[in-house]
Amino acid sequence: MNRVLIDTNIYSEAMRGNPDVIHALRYIVHIGIASISIGELLSGFKAGNKEQDNRKELGIFLDSARVTLYPVHVETAEHYSSILNQLKRKGKPIPTNDIWISAVAFQHGLPLYTMDKHFSYIDGLLLMP
DSSP states (O other): OOEEEEOHHHHHHHHTTOHHHHHHHHTOSEEEEEHHHHHHHHHHHHHSSOHHHHHHHHHHHHTSTTEEEEOOOHHHHHHHHHHHHHHHHHTOOOOHHHHHHHHHHHHHTOOEEOSOGGGGGSTTOOBOO
């Protein structure tokens, strides 16, 4: 895959040294990350005892020429509302932040690289194998 949006857990696994995730990320030309994921990461950093180190590491990652940060816009909210209603009709709730991350993937036509299986409940969402 040339372009993907990574879920928060993929960033976390890469920073923990997961060899499978690191290997996959090496071959991706364009790595996108949603601002929602940044919020999740910062929250985790604040709860831990290495906040400054983790922030510095995240800054280095975000400064990479291969990485793009995707903010939330009105168009993202349109995708969010569609996904949320689809999941409600199916009776398959997933965490709210994951709906927002999916909305960013839809908005930008990016497959999502994640370790969470519940993203498969979202019709039409492309997932990285």
